[in-house]
Amino acid sequence: MESMREQHISIFGAQGHFGGRLLSRLGEIKPQGVYIEPVVEREKNREAAFNSNLVILTVRPSQVLETLNGIKTPLNTDAQILSFAAGVPLSQISKAAHRPSARMMSDPWFNVSAYVLGERFSKDKNEFIFNYLTRMKPIELTNDESIDRFTLLISQLFVAHILGRTGVIASAEQHAQFIAAQLKCKPELLMDLKTEDDPQKALEVIETSDRVSVSEKFRDALIKMPKVSPADLFVAVSEEFKHSE
Structure with missing residues (x-):
């Protein structure tokens, strides 16, 4: 009997906060015959x-x-690219x-995720990523605009969740309901989120040193306006982030 072909996946940037977490998560869910290599140098x-x-x-x-x-x-002729970088369009990648390329976005605790497949990208042999990466089944979206919007939505979701735990805002429930309506899922799926036990450490996880992140903008806006409606907050931060790029 012919043996199943091995699948070799490399994670570029595995030394970073998200890359290291992704390496651990894929190690938990990968099937037999899949080998994952962290590339840190x-x-x-x-x-x-x-x-x-697959290059991640x-x-x-x-x-x-x-x-x-x-x-x-030197890229393998059969290789595909999967990018977790926010805001970098599929066309550029x-x-x-x-090579065939796709984009995916997830929170760093692997609760919620979404992806967009580029032309000729195949999920074959990588179904475990697109089915099981997050606690909620990854959502397939259609284009860069939709996944960029998803990035904003989950940033708002997790900032509200964490600030609700610190007492900065009274509750994150309204934000979860608003975002669930945008993602067309049940609100309760977005209320039982797993993050760090210490909310301050959780805030540090979602910040980035590359530029002022969208999560930081949501954080600052909610601290300044703790009673703002979820819809108004989303519009305000979306516009501010768009003009800052």
Whole structure:
């Protein structure tokens, strides 16, 4: 009997906060025959690209195109790209890599996620990521705009959840209901969220050193206006973030 073909996955940026968490999570859910390699040193990039069936990018958004330009020559001809970088369009990723590409976004505790598949990207052999990465089954979206909007929504969800635990806002329930309506899911699925036990540490996890993150904008806005409606908060931060890019 012919043995099942092995699947080799490399995580670029595995030394980062999210990359390290993703490495652990994929280790928990991967099936037999799937091998996951963390790539934490730049000099290992080309070798990892050559040996990988799936290249996962968890580098900062500002480093995505530079990383892809550095590995596109040795990149396995059958490789696909999966990017977790916020705000970097599929068109730029696939153009830089010359490979089928997809985008995915998740909170760092793997409660909720969504993804967009680019042209010719196949979930074959990677179904475990697109089915089981998060506690709630990952949501398939249609384009960059929809996943960028999803990024804003889950940022608001988790900031509200954490600030509700600290007492900065009275409750995160209204935010969960608003976001559930946008994602077309049951509100209770977004109320039982797993994060750090210490809410201050949870806030630190969702911040980024690359630029002022959307999560920080939601945090600052909610601290300033703790009684703002979820819809008004979403519009205000979305507009502010759009103009700051």
